[in-house]
Amino acid sequence: MKKIFLSVAAISLSLAALAQAKKPTIMVVPSDVYCISNGYSQQFVANGVEQTLPDYKKMMQNDRNMRMAITKLAAIMADRGFPLKDLEQELKNLEQEAAEVAAMQGKEGGEIVESPIDKLKRTAKADIIMDLDFNIQKRGPQNYVNFNLRGLDAYTAKQVAGATGSGKPSTAAAPELLLEEAVISYIDEFNGRLQSFFDDMFKNGREIKLQLKRFNSASFDFEEEFDYDGETKEFGDIVDSWLDKNCVQGRFSRADGSGNMLKYEQVRIPLFKESSSGRQTAIDARMFANDLRAVLRKPPFSIDCKVYQRGLGEAWIIVGEK
């Protein structure tokens, strides 16, 4: 009996040790200021307001310096265990996917169902954006590079890493060489900060955003009171209590709330949870939201909810129906 117990304990421990957090995807995206100031932009009129947006496809087809910088960054990041998503390839894939979805038919003539939301979601995405900007400046006969690389968490919109500065002016070196030198020079500092972000994530949990919204078919709003856990509280306060219990060290902030929505930021979720089979599984915002949904489906709420995923780090729970 003792042997069996020890074996089970050893297996559980090894499974916990082997569990790995969900790896964030990283992509280099040229900054808006770079694209627009270099003429890689498109004009749109939306709701009577003229908007200028970067044209990434045009930029990738024309800008050798940016391509070189992206290639260099990708090679270095792959070496550090983070192969980057390639923006150019991602854009090509999306075009191809759209064409294939439109052309695809079943043997019985059925077509692939795609809602407007599905179409909206078909964009180039990554969990961490490496927002890259540089410009080659002249000072008399000398060239130098201003370099700005920011690591942005796509869901919390926080800058999690960064490196910026100006290279040493040179008369002899070609601008491309100065740019390569800037990438080599700044990437260690950038990765050092990225490592701090990951260390913090492993220590204090993944930071996500969580929003609760309601369909107009929902039978109650978020100000309604319920008897829950021996207390009578507003729905919003019950969600607060649930988050307090389930977040790492009870860390979350309610950024806003009303009868129709609850908005939580800086929600620190654990990286792993124990599944029903006893295995440690990596979790993300969607799985965390699913746990809350499971609570809402039970009395006293007894309501259906839709969990809408926005990448690894943001989820919406829409109360009222699936």
Next chain:
Amino acid sequence: MIMRRVVLIFISLLMVAGANAQSRKERKILFGSSYNYEVAVLGVGQDGTKVFKVWGYAKKVDDAIVQAKKNAVAACIFRGITGGNGAAPTPAICREPDAEETHAEYFDSFFATGGKYLKYVNLTTDAVPSGQDRLKVKGGYKVGVAVQILYDNLRKDLEADGIARRLDAGF
């Protein structure tokens, strides 16, 4: 009166001697300190390398050069390198503040004379430094040498040995 002067002179001499004794002790501690890395960045190195000037202290010039090489590698591992001359700062490879003590056994062998640390010192001004790079100080020499450290190789080996944490560790 004369006696009083003699006593005062004697006390002054004792104080000077005392001050010297303390500075000698301090100097010894300074020479032996494992945190005494003086580093000046020379520019952006080739891909995966760091180029900087580093100083070492020892009684003999040759020993000071050896110490400088050890300091160069140690600075990359424990303290990081400040920026300058167009190069951005480089963070320490081992980010835990007490890495040196935690892995004391590993680093004792790593930094032993002729140890593994030499693998990462690719290029130095190994000739006996002169001028400002070779200063006679009390109790020995302070010597500055320019070094090229194979930073990426050093980081990868420390990661493989389980001393430094990989960027993708845990994923």
